[in-house]
Amino acid sequence: MGASTSRHRQCRPRQSPINIYTKKVRYDSSLKPLYIYYDPKSSQRLVNVGHCFNVEFEDTNDKSVVSDGPLVGYYRLRQCHFHWGASDKDGSEHVIDGLEYPAELHIVHWNAQKYPTFDEALEHPDGVAVIGVLLKIGETNPLIQSIIDSLDQVKEKNKECPFTQFDLSSLLPNDRNYWTYQGSLTTTPYLECVTWIIFQEAIPIDSDQLQHFRSLHCTSEAEDPAFILENHRAIQPIEARVVRSSFK
Numbered sequence: 365m366g367a368s369t370s371r372h373r374q375c376r377p378r379q380s381p382i383n384i385y386t387k388k389v390r391y392d393s394s395l396k397p398l399y400i401y402y403d404p405k406s407s408q409r410l411v412n413v414g415h416c417f418n419v420e421f422e423d424t425n426d427k428s429v430v431s432d433g434p435l436v437g438y439y440r441l442r443q444c445h446f447h448w449g450a451s452d453k454d455g456s457e458h459v460i461d462g463l464e465y466p467a468e469l470h471i472v473h474w475n476a477q478k479y480p481t482f483d484e485a486l487e488h489p490d491g492v493a494v495i496g497v498l499l500k501i502g503e504t505n506p507l508i509q510s511i512i513d514s515l516d517q518v519k520e521k522n523k524e525c526p527f528t529q530f531d532l533s534s535l536l537p538n539d540r541n542y543w544t545y546q547g548s549l550t551t552t553p554y555l556e557c558v559t560w561i562i563f564q565e566a567i568p569i570d571s572d573q574l575q576h577f578r579s580l581h582c583t584s585e586a587e588d589p590a591f592i593l594e595n596h597r598a599i600q601p602i603e604a605r606v607v608r609s610s611f612k
């Protein structure tokens with residue numbers, strides 16, 4: 365390989381999302397059950413960030429955290445958001461044995477035990493922990509409906525509104541079996557700072573609720589309106605990584 369190509373060939377060995385090929389997953393008996401506690405008083409606001417909407421939480425204290433599982437120490441809850449597709453046929457970022465789900469919830473936490481700020485944590489391989497929850501078409505989800513009922517207040521990019529007393533833990537699946545692997549953020553700058561924890565069990569959302577996500581604007585009030593029809597990244601090469609499971 366010529367010097368010029370080697371200089372330009374970017375080495376990014378741990379990009380996300382990936383296809384989780386369950387036949388190649390390795391059960392790891394040393395993986396502990398996850399400890400997850402989210403205080404509804406931590407939720408603060410709903411923000412349209414242009415490519416999606418975030419529910420943002422107070423992360424100046426340790427009231428809402430995840431620990432154990434594959435993690436060392438505790439990670440503080442910062443925000444959650446969804447990824448979806450232009451139709452119900454696709455939309456999730458992670459794919460299971462080639463099966464795409466219609467959407468995926470990301471719950472973003474950072475290693476506040478080791479790093480002083482979220483922005484600093486983004487710069488380290490153990491800085492961030494994201495819980496991924498797959499969504500499947502099913503009955504109306506009342507928790508997601510509580511978000512949708514406020515989406516009209518953040519229709520345009522950069523708009524935000526108060527969003528308090530949100531019980532995020534009620535969105536988690538009952539079954540806590542999970543897959544875990546080392547990966548990255550799934551939007552630019554794709555920083556390789558994420559320990560991924562993907563639940564095996566999907567949670568329900570109905571088709572009309574998904575359609576509300578697609579009605580959000582990726583444009584500000586001052587611009588001609590355009591919609592966030594989809595915001596999921598294509599799967600990336602697994603490279604030398606192995607996905608571990610907490611279950612046989």
Ligand SMILES: COc1ccc([C@H]2OC(=S)NC2=O)c(OC)c1
Nearest residue numbers: 470472494548549550551552553
């Ligand atoms: C500032 O906080 C965040 C949170 C998430 C992401 C993306 O990575 C994952 S995971 N989902 C995404 O949309 C991000 O990308 C720069 C920054």
Ligand SMILES: [Zn+2]
Nearest residue numbers: 445447470550
């Ligand atoms: Zn995400």
